[in-house]
Amino acid sequence: MLNLLPHVFLTVWYSPVWFSPFVLADFEWENPVFLYFLLLVPLMALIRWLFAARFSSQIEVAFMEEQLQSDPLTRLRYLPSLLFSIFLMLLLIAAARPQRTNEYVEQNSEGIDIMLVLDISESMLIEDFKPNRLEATKRIAINFIEGRKFDRIGMVIFSGEAYSLSPLTNDYAMLRSYIQDIHWEMIQQGGTAIGSALAVATNRMRELDSRSKVLVLISDGDSNAGNIDPITAAQLAYGYGIKLYTIIVGQEGRVPVGKDKEGNIIYEDNTIDEETLREIARIGQGNFYHAQDNKAMEKVFEEIDQLEKSEIIETRFKATQDHYHVYLRWALLFFLAWLALKSTFITNVLQD
Secondary structure, eight states, X not given: OGGGSOGXXXXXXXXXXXXXXXXXXXXXXXXXXXXXXXXXXXXXXXXXXXXXXXXXXXXXOOOOGGGOOOOGGGGGGGHHHHHHHHHHHHHHHHHTOEEEEEEEEEEEEOOOEEEEEEEOSGGGGOTTSSSOHHHHHHHHHHHHHHTOOSOEEEEEEXXXXXXXXXXXXXXXXXXXXXXXTOOGGGSOSOSOOHHHHHHHHHHHHTTOOOXXXXXXXXXXXXXXXXXXXXXXXXXXXXXXXXXXXXXXESOSEEEEEEEOTTSOEEEEEEOOOHHHHHHHHHHTTOOEEEEOSHHHHHXXXXXXXXXXXXXXXXXXXXXEEEOHHHHHHHHHHHHHHHHHHHTSHHXXXXXX
C-alpha cells in the first residue's frame, strides 16, 4: 500500500502521511516492545486527571443559577496535557525504531548443457502413442524445455542420417518453434543411424567447458544405418564428459501403424532393440528408460528433469532505512508547544 502513496510526501519529515495507517503498517520495528507502552500513555493521562480532580484544592463559592454559564474556552485547560501525551507517544514510536527494508534476490547459475537427440524415422509414426510416437515425443520435449531455467538446450534429429537442428541455446521460444516444425520427411534417407546422431551431438558439445553436459537420446528402433557404431560413439561422447540418457519409445509386438482406405486400423509386428540403448546409457553413466505410452514418456522426462538440475546460487541484498528521526522531530515540536503553553493563562487561569 505504501507504494501507492505519493513519493514526495515521504521525502519531507513534516508530512502528515507519516501517521497514515498504511505507512505505519508497512514499517518493520527494531524495538517493538516500546509500542506496547503506547497504551499506557492515555491511561496515565486519565489517572492524572482523576487524581487532580479529586485532590486539588477547591474554594467553595456560591453563585446564582443564572450566573452559571458554560464557556468552551475552559476546555483549553486540557490542551497542555494532551500535547504532553502526544509527545510521549511520539517518543515511544521513535524508540521502537520504525524501519523500511528493501530486499532483492539475485539468482546465478552455471546451468547445464542439454542436447536432445530425436529419432524422426518413419517408424516414429506408429500410433501406439497418441497421436503417434513422433508427435507425442515432440509435445513432451517442449514441456521439458519450458520447465528448464538457465540451461542451454540444443537439438539433433536423425533417421538414416543425422543433422543438427539447433545449437545449444537459451532461446527456448526459438527452440520450441523448431521442434514444432519437425516432421519425418525432413531427412530423406531412411533407417536409424544412432551412432551418427551421437557423433553429431558430441561434436556440438565436445569443446564446451560447462559444469555438466547431458545428452538425451530418444529412439524406437535398431541402429541400421550410418557409418559409426553406436557403442563407439557412446564411448567417444563419454570421453568428452557427456552424460548419456537413452529412451526407447514404443511397444513390442502388434502395434497400430495407420488405417486402410476403409478406415480400418492396420497392425504390424514391432521389435525393439533395448540392448544397444541400455549399453549406451551404461557407458555414459546415465539411465535407460523404456516408455510404452504418453504417460510413461512424461514420467521419464520428469525424472530426468529432477536428476539434472542446475545449481542456483541466490544472493540476497538487504537495505534498511531508519525513520525514527521523523517521529523524534515531531515529538520535539509537541514538547516545545507544551513548554510554551505551560506558563500561559491556559494552565494558570483556566486551571484555577
